[in-house]
Amino acid sequence: MAQPFALGQVRLTASRWLDNQNRTGNYLRFVDVDRLLYNFRANHRLSTGGAAATGGWDAPTFPFRTHVQGHFLTAWAQLYAVTGDTVCRDKATYMVAELAKCQANNSAAGFNTGYLSGYPESDFTALEQGTLTNGNVPYYTVHKTLAGLLDVWRHIGSTQARDMLFALAGWVDRRTSRLSSQQMQAMLGTEFGGMNAVLTDLSSQTGDTRWLAVAQRFDHAAVFDPLAANQDRLNGLHANTQVPKWIGAAREFKATGTTRYRDIATNAWDICVGSHTYAIGGNSQAEHFRAPNVIAGYLNKDTCESCNTVNMLTLTRELFELDPDRAALFDYYERAWLNQMIGQQNPADDHGHVTYFTPLSPGGRRGVGPAWGGGTWSTDYGTFWCCQGTGLEMHTRLMNSLYFHRDNTLIVNLFVPSVLTWTERGMTVTQTTSYPTSDTTTLQVTGNVGGTWAMRIRIPSWTSGATVSVNGVVQPLTATPGSYATLSRSWTSGDTVTVRLPMRIIMRAANDNPNVAAITYGPVVLSGNYGDSALSTPPALTTSSIRRTSSSSLAFTATADGSTVNLGPFHDAHGHNYAVYWNTGATVRLANAGSGLVLGIQNMSTGDGGRALQWHDSGTADHNWEMVADGNAVRFRNAHSGKVLGVLNMSTDNDATVLQWSDNGTADHRWTLLDQGDGTYKIRNVHSGKLLALANNSTAVGAFAVQAPDDGTADNRWRIVRN
Incomplete structure (x- = not known):
């Protein structure tokens, strides 16, 4: 096994990494601890001392308020360990002291011994009974508090934090010990953070196996069993609910030597990195895993939730300690750490605020797009998303894996x-x-x-x-x-x-579409600077045109859509719209198996409604189609007109006309490919369920394309010929 160095043994020197750490430090020294204590004090029936309430995910009415305070405790403790920052130390110890008063007032507040949170203990009763309907994820927030107290104890040496940690963990033990295994597993269907991880950490820290037994109650069988069998059942799961569980499995292996835990963690990493990860190292879309390998089909504004990537980096560290000869672990770590996490922070903000998602949509922009709490960058007091909390932790431990x-x-x-x-x-x-x-x-x-x-x-x-x-x-x-x-x-x-380490340009193709790819130079993903211009599709890149233009910076140019575009490191892509994934120019021809003719557009029309027909393979541009991945389906975009193949009036009838139309996202524009095993495909319309075919099975030049039932005729089958 490999051993990490303590945080205080490694320090960053002048670099973008140090700049990120310093901006986060500014915020940690700035924030008003009394405002962060508001919900704890109010819930535990203590005076809020005139402090203003916070907003966003820590607003007094937000279901899982007081999750972020544990992140602050961890970040303050880490920065003190790294730099000796006494302001951060004092803020951490002050918060701990004030939280101790809250915990001590449980009897007056009507709570059981050891409880500590910003919402009533009755939420846990409702969770256990399956009647919790207010959107809370109670153990998720308790995990953050436990982890923060543990870090203040470990890095600052606070015995008060230690005693509070034992009291809260004891409350968890008493609460969960009275549940049957069936009740516990049902409860684990609600997000619970890394409860198995932090309780295993507590067991390792103290040598007390009591806490390991409590940790193992949080082993989620519905997630662990498929992973133990190396089965990818991630599709549709909320991504950040899962990754902390995998971290816990790795730590449970270290604590027990049970190889099943190691297999769960290793298989989870392999599956996630191999089949669910974008070029920048992040995963998930709209917070959820999608089907395996559908990367190009989900280039959206809400990709790559930051929490997921922070937790995947933690999992990677855990696995490296177990297998330090596996260089692929830190190849991935570098990719995500450099391309997503360094750019997650706003370099123009002295408080180092961060993004929730990292958009990978064509024309995406950091700081613009879907966001929680009213802002696309986090703010001092108005957001407090999960990703703001993990961002605080990330940018105070950037050196921990060098x-x-x-x-x-x-x-x-x-x-x-x-x-x-x-x-x-x-x-x-x-x-x-x-x-x-x-x-x-x-x-x-x-x-x-x-x-x-x-x-x-x-x-x-x-x-x-x-x-x-x-x-x-x-x-x-x-x-x-x-x-x-x-x-x-x-x-x-x-x-x-x-x-x-000589570097070169390598195109990293999307798993589901070899014609959609990201540009990498060494470890760096390059993105195109499109200023304020909007993009609706990945630009068509001439890959042979990529040139480095400076020896002192990572500045490149390339030709895309026939024009020159400036390229630079994606982690520096701030203040402009960008392209990360590109159409690399490959197109296909659709040759009908019955006639041998290829699909094109009548009179090479570029207008909506141009009819699809078959013609001699004369090399005209309207015979070329881009296959654009769209989830588990594809859209066929005509290389000449830019329109996509659809069905007239979205008809579901037999012999309905197939034509080209603007890409407006209707279901009739989506087609699935059914491999026939003989070099041909049936091309099925997602909306109608009918197949792309020719009117009357015609073999004549100029015969129109229609949709038809799967009647076994040769005109229902197509060869996909790459140009």
């Missing part, structure tokens, strides 16, 4: 300006780099570095020709992409390791 160690072996996972103080060995490692703008990083070791030991350096899967040098001399070691290069030597203080 380095690991396995006994005396140092593992270098990420390439960021930083200083590692390996206190136990009396050694310092200073990393200096402008990566990913450059492809090189240096690591200088100083202090008590004597003796022979190994440095293991991640060689990303996207590179080729990587080299590792020591004091300017290239070392004869294996640097295979997608692995770790091991540099073992007798070290001297001042030795400098230089790692070069």
